[in-house]
Amino acid sequence: MPRIRHTTLTCSPGCTVEATLELFGGKWKALILYHLFEDGVLRFSEFRRRMPNVTQRMLTNQLRELEADGLISRTVFPEVPPRVEYELTDLGQTLKPVIHALKTWGDKYAHSLKPEKE
Amino acid sequence: MPRIRHTTLTCSPGCTVEATLELFGGKWKALILYHLFEDGVLRFSEFRRRMPNVTQRMLTNQLRELEADGLISRTVFPEVPPRVEYELTDLGQTLKPVIHALKTWGDKYAHSLKPEKE
DNA sequence: CGGAATCCGCCACGATACTG
DNA sequence: CAGTATCGTGGCGGATTCCG
Numbered sequence: 001m002p003r004i005r006h007t008t009l010t011c012s013p014g015c016t017v018e019a020t021l022e023l024f025g026g027k028w029k030a031l032i033l034y035h036l037f038e039d040g041v042l043r044f045s046e047f048r049r050r051m052p053n054v055t056q057r058m059l060t061n062q063l064r065e066l067e068a069d070g071l072i073s074r075t076v077f078p079e080v081p082p083r084v085e086y087e088l089t090d091l092g093q094t095l096k097p098v099i100h101a102l103k104t105w106g107d108k109y110a111h112s113l114k115p116e117k118e
Numbered sequence: 119m120p121r122i123r124h125t126t127l128t129c130s131p132g133c134t135v136e137a138t139l140e141l142f143g144g145k146w147k148a149l150i151l152y153h154l155f156e157d158g159v160l161r162f163s164e165f166r167r168r169m170p171n172v173t174q175r176m177l178t179n180q181l182r183e184l185e186a187d188g189l190i191s192r193t194v195f196p197e198v199p200p201r202v203e204y205e206l207t208d209l210g211q212t213l214k215p216v217i218h219a220l221k222t223w224g225d226k227y228a229h230s231l232k233p234e235k236e
Numbered sequence: 237c238g239g240a241a242t243c244c245g246c247c248a249c250g251a252t253a254c255t256g
Numbered sequence: 257c258a259g260t261a262t263c264g265t266g267g268c269g270g271a272t273t274c275c276g
Contacts, residue, residue: 106134
């Protein structure tokens with residue numbers, strides 16, 4: 001994946017495409033959002049199980065950024081052992097069509113891509 | 119933006135979201151595609167005018183990757199001075215709903231984002 | 237359990253030249 | 257006009273360790 005963060009507005013108005021992309025420019029953000037759309041509420045450990053290849057550091061990072069952007073909420077339950085739940089905010093919910101479009105396209109055309117070059 | 123390239127499949131099947139994102143993981147690819155949807159056919163120099171902040175190097179790069187992924191076509195006219203035109207392939211056209219979703223969301227909600235932290 | 241802190245490699249991306 | 261070629265760098269992202 002490319003680095004998308006901080007794209008320092010590059011285009012004349014009308015190119016809000018970029019702005020949107022910066023939101024899940026994070027390497028795993030789209031995936032996080034996707035799982036939240038699927039499951040509604042997820043704990044940290046549940047994310048880890050669903051995305052085994054992501055390190056804790058990255059997962060924490062991306063979750064924090066999504067939170068800072070107002071797309072997800074983070075609720076800490078003062079228990080022992082601690083429990084933290086993540087869910088989509090109202091703003092986050094509005095991204096559903098976008099993520100859905102990404103997934104729909106992927107399901108349909110992912111296989112028709114040229115073979116990767118590794 | 120994040121680096122999206124080569125995300126080495128991270129998720130159990132059903133997460134084609136990622137696969138799709140790798141396509142415009144490139145920092146400027148979404149923008150390129152967007153302009154192609156707007157204008158149909160574009161020359162190299164026209165891209166440059168529409169995206170002033172992108173260096174030639176990056177533009178060439180991203181165009182080449184999009185071509186390699188089969189999303190756009192590149193036509194060279196054997197003239198002097200040289201002319202090169204880019205347009206969407208049939209596969210590329212199928213991305214329209216996706217890019218459209220990105221733009222639609224951006225138009226609606228870009229302003230409601232938390233202020234950037236720089 | 238859900239992180240925070242630290243160290244570091246690597247390569248995506250940019251700036252600047254040069255070319256057919 | 258439409259690129260290549262070369263070089264340098266920031267910061268993304270991984271691995272590991274420690275903490276309440």
